[in-house]
Amino acid sequence: VFVTVKIDVLLIAALKMELDAAQQVFSASDTRPGGVAEWHSVDQDKPNPYIWGVYQMDDSQSFRIAFARPNRMGCDETGSVASALTEKLKP
Known part of the structure; x- marks a missing residue:
């Protein structure tokens, strides 16, 4: 049984370059606290594909x-x- 993950924030980008930039900004980095360590692709072969991840803030x-x-x-x-x-x- 497939269960949709509860999403807190949904960002819709107009262009692929905007989506790529947002993913880069929200991804975890060694140079700043917080971020998404792993992105998950969903429904890539369907009309409304998306990626999601858990953004971990530095305060747990x-x-x-x-x-x-x-x-x-x-x-x-x-x-x-x-x-x-x-x-x-x-x-």
């Missing part, structure tokens, strides 16, 4: 964050992805 608090982007540019495409993933993940 954490939250789950997911990133996605539409396959094509445009307001309708972005809105469709945002709507579908908001309904599915309930951030």
Whole structure:
């Protein structure tokens, strides 16, 4: 049985380069505290793929964050992805 992970924050990017930049910013680093140590890809062969990870803060608090982007540019495409993933993940 597949269970959808509860997501606290959902970020929708318009462009792949924005998604890549966000992933880099939120990834764990040796030069700053906190970050996501491991990203998980979900539904990569479906209409609304996304990645998610657990952002560990330096004070032992954490939250789950997911990133996605539409396959094509445009307001309708972005809105469709945002709507579908908001309904599915309930951030």
